[in-house]
Amino acid sequence: MKYTIAVIPGDGIGPEVTNQAKKALDAIAEVYDHIFLYEEAQMGACAIEATGNPLPDETIKTCKNADAILFGAIGDPKYDKDPSAKVRPEQGLLKLRQTLGLFCNVRPVKAYDSLIKNSPLKREIIKGTDIAIFRELTGGIYFGKKEVSEDGKSAFDGCSYDVEEISRISHLAFKTAQTRRKKVTLVDKANVLETSRLWRKTVTEIAKQYKDVKLEFLFVDNAAMQLILNPKQFDVILTENLFGDIISDEASVIGGSIGLLASSSLGKRNALFEPIHGSFPQAKGKDIANPLASILSAAMMLEHLGLHEEADAIERAVEKSLLLGITTEDIKGKNKYPASTSKVGDFIADYISNQEDSNLNFKNIHMGQSTII
Numbered sequence: 001m002k003y004t005i006a007v008i009p010g011d012g013i014g015p016e017v018t019n020q021a022k023k024a025l026d027a028i029a030e031v032y033d034h035i036f037l038y039e040e041a042q043m044g045a046c047a048i049e050a051t052g053n054p055l056p057d058e059t060i061k062t063c064k065n066a067d068a069i070l071f072g073a074i075g076d077p078k079y080d081k082d083p084s085a086k087v088r089p090e091q092g093l094l095k096l097r098q099t100l101g102l103f104c105n106v107r108p109v110k111a112y113d114s115l116i117k118n119s120p121l122k123r124e125i126i127k128g129t130d131i132a133i134f135r136e137l138t139g140g141i142y143f144g145k146k147e148v149s150e151d152g153k154s155a156f157d158g159c160s161y162d163v164e165e166i167s168r169i170s171h172l173a174f175k176t177a178q179t180r181r182k183k184v185t186l187v188d189k190a191n192v193l194e195t196s197r198l199w200r201k202t203v204t205e206i207a208k209q210y211k212d213v214k215l216e217f218l219f220v221d222n223a224a225m226q227l228i229l230n231p232k233q234f235d236v237i238l239t240e241n242l243f244g245d246i247i248s249d250e251a252s253v254i255g256g257s258i259g260l261l262a263s264s265s266l267g268k269r270n271a272l273f274e275p276i277h278g279s280f281p282q283a284k285g286k287d288i289a290n291p292l293a294s295i296l297s298a299a300m301m302l303e304h305l306g307l308h309e310e311a312d313a314i315e316r317a318v319e320k321s322l323l324l325g326i327t328t329e330d331i332k333g334k335n336k337y338p339a340s341t342s343k344v345g346d347f348i349a350d351y352i353s354n355q356e357d358s359n360l361n362f363k364n365i366h367m368g369q370s371t372i373i
């Protein structure tokens with residue numbers, strides 16, 4: 001089959017990690033006889049430099065016409081250091097999510113057995129953790145009215161949600177829970193916020209349609225603590241935009257690194273796949289960033305396209321790389337011969353191409369010094 005994939009590499013490490021995801025997809029295309037047509041588009045700081053606009057119309061058009069969108073990351077210190085900048089890379093991403101109506105951001109978090117021994121968290125606490133975070137992506141405070149007073153001495157960010165915005169993601173969260181361990185935890189701040197009280201009321205009503213799913217509530221401050229103390233209590237976490245953004249970065253510690261966490265952003269017509277991390281500018285051009293979150297985002301994209309076997313093939317390759325220690329320094333540490341970004345990508349692609357060959361000798365897979373089997 002032929003698929004058109006809009007690719008938005010973005011800024012910082014975005015292009016490097018997206019290139020590795022494309023290597024994995026190219027290997028899949030070869031093994032499973034597909035054609036992936038990549039249509040590259042600009043967004044973020046690079047788009048501001050080139051056009052003055054963080055989300056050019058051309059990018060929106062490319063995304064709308066594609067079967068799926070693969071995105072790297074945006075963001076640049078030039079804008080982070082300048083609070084008065086009126087045009088910012090992040091506006092591009094927010095506008096794309098809003099324009100395409102990508103309201104449901106799914107962020108899976110799992111503890112890989114092969115990484116648990118190196119975790120700062122206790123083995124018995126994280127072993128077996130498997131959480132799906134459902135983060136609302138086009139509402140809440142990120143999209144509310146913003147104001148700065150004329151004298152610059154006060155600022156305002158409004159947060160609003162309506163029943164429809166809460167309902168559509170909640171149904172997806174409950175349906176997913178039905179295929180998993182049948183539990184949804186709504187994370188909110190309903191002891192303080194009106195928007196959170198609307199979430200509780202709406203989700204409680206919706207839960208009546210999913211009687212086989214248990215619904216629990218946690219305040220976000222407690223949820224942040226519970227994630228570290230007892231992450232196995234969670235199956236599906238359902239939450240609003242800001243809370244989901246924050247607790248998913250926290251939850252990535254359970255997974256071993258933020259460089260491992262992939263996500264899908266789903267709308268009615270379009271779907272975008274991206275790592276949860278940002279543009280990690282300190283690593284730009286150094287070939288040290290972990291590409292696995294981007295590669296696993298490509299796997300989520302294949303799953304979305306109905307290519308289940310192909311998605312599994314990528315996941316198996318990722319698990320193998322973790323098992324063999326063919327990993328970047330965020331997982332391995334700087335002093336233990338970490339593999340570079342591109343070497344990890346090469347390994348994943350080679351493994352996909354050759355995994356049917358049970359006699360594959362991993363020592364020969366272009367890993368140079370990082371081959372330690």
Ligand SMILES: NC(=O)C1=CN([C@@H]2O[C@H](COP(=O)(O)OP(=O)(O)OC[C@H]3O[C@@H](n4cnc5c(N)ncnc54)[C@H](O)[C@@H]3O)[C@@H](O)[C@H]2O)C=CC1
Nearest residue numbers: 073074075076080258259276277278279280281289290330
């Ligand atoms: N979806 C997106 O495009 C996002 C963009 N950003 C933007 O990214 C820029 C940097 O933001 P930060 O807060 O520093 O977040 P970040 O996620 O880029 O980096 C935070 C830390 O996570 C680690 N990290 C991130 N990605 C990694 C990878 N692939 N491999 C290994 N380690 C990794 C690094 O230790 C890094 O210092 C900012 O301009 C921000 O606005 C931030 C979050 C999401």
Ligand SMILES: CC(C)CC(=O)C(=O)O
Nearest residue numbers: 090093094245276277278
């Ligand atoms: C860069 C922001 C717009 C959002 C963010 O941090 C995220 O989606 O993870």
Ligand SMILES: [Mg+2]
Nearest residue numbers: 245246249276
């Ligand atoms: Mg974030």
